Amino acid sequence: MAPLFRDRRTREFDIITLQEPWKNPFRDTIYHPLKREFKLLHFNGPARIYIFVNKRIASSSWTVTYHTSDLCTLHLKLANNSNVGDTVHIHNVYNPPRTTGATSPLYTLAAALRDYPTDQHVVLGDFNLHHPLWTGPEYSHQDREADELIDLLERFSLRLASPPAIPTFARNDAQTTIDLAFMTIGILEHLVKCQVREDLQQDSDHIPISTVVDLSPPRRPTEARPNWKSTDTTKLKQTFEKTLPSAKPPRSVEALENLTGALIQAIKEAIETSTPPLRVSPRSMLGWTKECKEVQMETRRLRRIWQRTRSEDDWERYRSTRNKKGRLIQKALQQEHRTKIESAATKDNGIWRLAKWAQNREANQSSHMPALRRPDSTYAEQPKEKLDTLREAFFPEPPQADLSDMEGFVYPQEMPWPDITVEEVRLAMQRAKPWKAPCPDGIPNGILQQLGPALVPTLTTVYNASLRLGHCPSQFRQSITLALRKHKKDDYTDPKSYRPIALTNTIGKILESIIARRMSYLVERFDLLPQSHIGGRHGRSTEHAVHLLVETVHSA
Numbered sequence: 001m002a003p004l005f006r007d008r009r010t011r012e013f014d015i016i017t018l019q020e021p022w023k024n025p026f027r028d029t030i031y032h033p034l035k036r037e038f039k040l041l042h043f044n045g046p047a048r049i050y051i052f053v054n055k056r057i058a059s060s061s062w063t064v065t066y067h068t069s070d071l072c073t074l075h076l077k078l079a080n081n082s083n084v085g086d087t088v089h090i091h092n093v094y095n096p097p098r099t100t101g102a103t104s105p106l107y108t109l110a111a112a113l114r115d116y117p118t119d120q121h122v123v124l125g126d127f128n129l130h131h132p133l134w135t136g137p138e139y140s141h142q143d144r145e146a147d148e149l150i151d152l153l154e155r156f157s158l159r160l161a162s163p164p165a166i167p168t169f170a171r172n173d174a175q176t177t178i179d180l181a182f183m184t185i186g187i188l189e190h191l192v193k194c195q196v197r198e199d200l201q202q203d204s205d206h207i208p209i210s211t212v213v214d215l216s217p218p219r220r221p222t223e224a225r226p227n228w229k230s231t232d233t234t235k236l237k238q239t240f241e242k243t244l245p246s247a248k249p250p251r252s253v254e255a256l257e258n259l260t261g262a263l264i265q266a267i268k269e270a271i272e273t274s275t276p277p278l279r280v281s282p283r284s285m286l287g288w289t290k291e292c293k294e295v296q297m298e299t300r301r302l303r304r305i306w307q308r309t310r311s312e313d314d315w316e317r318y319r320s321t322r323n324k325k326g327r328l329i330q331k332a333l334q335q336e337h338r339t340k341i342e343s344a345a346t347k348d349n350g351i352w353r354l355a356k357w358a359q360n361r362e363a364n365q366s367s368h369m370p371a372l373r374r375p376d377s378t379y380a381e382q383p384k385e386k387l388d389t390l391r392e393a394f395f396p397e398p399p400q401a402d403l404s405d406m407e408g409f410v411y412p413q414e415m416p417w418p419d420i421t422v423e424e425v426r427l428a429m430q431r432a433k434p435w436k437a438p439c440p441d442g443i444p445n446g447i448l449q450q451l452g453p454a455l456v457p458t459l460t461t462v463y464n465a466s467l468r469l470g471h472c473p474s475q476f477r478q479s480i481t482l483a484l485r486k487h488k489k490d491d492y493t494d495p496k497s498y499r500p501i502a503l504t505n506t507i508g509k510i511l512e513s514i515i516a517r518r519m520s521y522l523v524e525r526f527d528l529l530p531q532s533h534i535g536g537r538h539g540r541s542t543e544h545a546v547h548l549l550v551e552t553v554h555s556a
Contacts, residue, residue, distance in 0.1 A: 003202040003203075003292075003296060003325075003329060004200065004202045004204075004208070005031070005032075005033050005034055006033070006288045006292070006329075007200065007202075009200065010034070010200075011034065011037050011054075013054065013210075014053070014054045014056070014057055014217070015051065015052070015053055015054065015057075015074065015076075015090065016038070016051070016052040017049070017050070017051050017052075017090070017092040017124050017125070018049065018050045018051075018052070018092075019048060019049050019092070019093070019094040019125055019126040019179075019206075020048045020049075020094055020126060021048075021050060023046075030042065030050070032052075034052070036055075037054060037055060038052040038053060038054055038055065039052070039053045039055060039059070039368055040052055040368075041053060041064050041072065041074070041368045042066075042072075043066045043068070043069045043072065044066065044370075044492060045069065046069060047069040047070075048069060048070055048094040049069070049070060049071065049072055049092045049093070049094050049125070050092075051064070051072060051074055051090075051092055053074070053368075055220065056219055056220055057076075057217050057218070057219065057220065058217075058218040058219060058220040059220065059383065060218070060382075060383045060384075061076065061077045061078075061217055061218040062074060062075060062076045062077065062217075063075045063371075063381055063382070064368055064370075065112070066370070067108050067109075067111075067112055068105065068108055070093065070094045070095070070096070070105040070108075071091065071092070071093050071094075071105045071108050071109055071112070072091075072092050073089055073090065073091050073092075073112055074089070074090040074092070075087055075088075075089055076088045076089075076090060076215075076217055077217070077218065078215055078216055078217055078218075079216035079217065079218055085118075085119055085120050085186065086119075087116070087119050087120075088119070088120045088121070088122060088187060088215065089112075089113075089116055089119055089120070089121045089122070090121075090122045090124065091109060091112060091113075091121065091122065091123045091124065091125075092124055092125055093105050093106075093109060093123060093124065093125030093126070093127065094125055094126050095125065095126065095127045095128050095129065096128065097128045098145065099145070104145070104148065106148050106149055106152055109123065109152065110152050110155070110156075113152075113156045120183075120184045120186045120187045121156065121158065121183070121184045121187070122161075122181070122182070122183050122184075122187055122211075122213075123158060123180075123181070123182040123183075124180075124181050124182075124209075124211070125179070125180070126178060126179050126206065127149060127178055127179075127180055128178050129143045129145055129146040129149055129178065130142055130143050130146060130176060130177075130178070131143070131146040131149070131150065133150070133160060133164065134160055134162070134164045134165075134177050134180055135164070135165060135176060135177045136164055136165030136177070138165070139165075139176065139177075153182060156184070157184055157185060158182040158183065158184060159182060159183060159184070159185060159188050160180065160181075160182055161181040161182060161183045161188060161191055161194045161211065162179070162180050162181040162194050162196075162209055162211075163194065163195060163196065164177070165177065166196050167196075167207070168180075168196060168206060168207050168209060169205055169206055169207070170205065170207065171205050173310075179206055179207070179209055181194055181209060181211055183213075187213060187215075190213050190214045190215060191211075191212075191213055191214075192212040192213060192214055193210070193211075193212050194209065194210070194211045194212070195209070195210055196208075196209055196210075197209065197210045198304075199300075201300070201303070202296075203299060203303070203322045203325065203326075224277035224278065225277065225278045226271060226275040226276075226277060226278065226442070227275060227276050227277060227278040227279070228275065228435065228444065228446060228447075230275065230276050231271075231274050231275045231447070231450070232274040232275075233274070233450050235273055235274040236270050236271070236273070236274035236275070236447070236450060236451065237270075237450070237451060237454055239269060239270040239273040239274060240266055240267060240269075240270035240451055240454055240455070241454050243265075243266040243269050243270070244263075244266050244454065244458065245259060245262035245263055245266060245458070247457055247458045247461045248461075249461055249464070249465055250461075250462075250465045250469075252469070253469055253471045256462070256465050256466060256469060256471060256473060257473055257474060257475075259458075259461075259462060259465075260462055260473040260475050260476075260507075261473075261475060263458055263459075263462065263507075264441055264443065264475055264507070267443050267447065267448075267451070267455075268441065268442070268443070270447075270451070271442075271443070271447060288332065289332050291328060291332070292325075292328055292329050292332050295321065295324060295325045295328050296325060298321055298325075299318070299321045299322050299325045302314070302317050302318040302321050302322075303318050303322075305317075305318070306318045341354065369386060369483070369492075369498075370492055370493050371386075371493060372385075372386050372389045372390070372493055372494075372495050373493045373494055373495070374389055379493070389495055390483050390495055390498065390500075392495075393495035393496065393498075394481065394483075394495075394500040415522055415526065417467075417518075419464045420460055420463045420464050420467070420514055421460070422456055422457060422460050424514050424517075425456050425459050425460050425463065425510065425514065426452075426456050428510045428513045428514050428517070429445070429448055429449055429452075429456070429459075429510055430449060431513065432445040432448075432449070432506070432509070432510065432513070433445060434446030434449055437503050438503065438506055439478060439479055439480060439503045439504050439505045439506060440478050440479070440480055440503075441475070441478070441505065443506055443507070444506060445506050448506060448507070448510070459507065459510065462507075463510075463511050463514070466511065472508070473508075475505060475507070475508070476504075476505045476507065476508030476511070477505075477508070478504075478505055479502045479503055479504040479505070480502070480503045481500050481501065481502050481503075482500070482501045482502075482503065483498040483499070483500060483501075484498060484499050484500075484501055485497065485498060486498060486499055520537070520538050523537070524537075524538070532548060534548070
């Protein structure tokens with residue numbers, strides 16, 4: 001798998017289906033180096049089938065159903081102008097040798113096809129079956145189990161799309177055709193080509209098959225990300241100073257909103273002027289050296305010679321070079337992994353990041369969220385339905401507050417709360433981590449830190465006006481909430497198996513940091529909490545709570 005995913009031509013495909021890939025014999029992990037380009041879909045547990053969906057296809061246009069560890073279905077919605085229907089169902093199948101009846105993936109495949117009788121279907125996979133329909137009349141052997149597949153094809157009007165009598169499996173001198181593609185007639189009419197790709201062969205037993213169909217799946221709009229490392233700091237400051245709004249203290253909520261909006265817009269314009277978009281080279285591939293590419297090309301050349309001559313000497317040369325290629329690629333990937341480990345170990349908190357990686361490396365790496373179970377036991381399958389289900393789980397309707405104890409309450413004397421100073425804003429800005437994921441406005445802390453002295457006075461004015469007017473600007477309340485999988489949960493259809501992570505406004509978080517620091521000071525300065533209170537207090541941890549418990553037990 002490593003050479004295949006290191007081939008830049010792999011990124012040209014919209015959907016990649018794999019059957020029976022290499023498995024790590026020591027850990028339940030899946031090799032997936034193209035996380036930036038593809039989403040990985042697979043059964044929740046050990047499986048022999050995987051689907052990679054290119055991220056340029058809108059995630060709202062497809063869903064997936066995992067039938068078994070040997071069969072899954074990708075449901076792909078097409079554009080409104082498609083003349084083949086609304087949805088195409090792509091079935092990825094691995095059929096183990098000599099399986100029949102209810103234990104056969106073909107039995108489950110038939111049930112999946114029956115669920116959508118009027119839609120179009122594509123069936124792809126490794127069937128491990130021989131029949132003259134696809135092996136050609138020259139191949140004398142025919143499996144009895146192939147009759148089950150023939151019967152299924154006839155019942156659901158599926159036609160062979162892959163080229164017959166072209167070997168897709170080769171081991172030593174034996175060759176046969178067992179990797180197949182079938183389509184319903186509506187899809188077959190839009191088939192551009194379906195061919196065995198010897199040029200993508202990576203010395204596996206199986207030869208890749210490329211299928212091109214003229215369909216129109218909705219594409220995800222692409223937005224260029226800023227290349228923060230290439231920001232022209234001088235131009236950033238100059239542009240910001242030209243567009244910086246007046247720092248006159250606002251006296252109304254409307255004026256505060258206008259000043260905050262103008263400030264954020266000035267920062268955005270400075271970013272657009274000074275920061276170029278990030279351009280990722282399609283040829284860049286970590287761990288893939290020039291030597292790997294050279295030995296790969298040499299191996300392909302010797303394979304073509306052996307296929308032409310079938311001589312023992314050519315076979316030995318090809319086999320020797322193939323083994324050399326495997327060792328070289330393994331060494332290159334190992335060296336790249338060690339380089340990453342060494343680099344992480346030299347950074348701040350690097351050892352903790354390594355520990356987190358080691359702990360989670362066996363976690364389910366699927367980037368697709370399955371159908372979510374609602375409280376009424378129905379399932380949310382569409383993206384909008386999943387969003388509503390997660391929103392209800394993360395942000396339930398709060399109960400009515402009991403305010404009966406507030407009547408007649410006598411509050412103590414108000415504590416001193418002076419205006420926020422320029423120095424407080426500067427220090428809070430410098431404490432923030434520079435390149436953490438920003439909120440919807442796309443302004444990271446690193447840009448705020450680079451603007452430095454030019455930005456701090458205006459921020460101080462905005463913060464003091466916000467506290468004086470008792471109003472938090474609407475821009476500070478905008479956020480994006482991401483749903484991340486909790487580690488090692490048994491059921492990922494349960495919304496409680498996910499945790500929300502909110503990406504909030506970076507300018508607003510600086511104000512929150514200042515207020516939190518002041519409140520922490522007031523709590524300690526005026527003894528507002530008992531000494532036995534540990535949680536949320538600066539300089540106190542779980543270790544202090546344990547010591548306090550032990551001391552209480554001994555003194556009892």
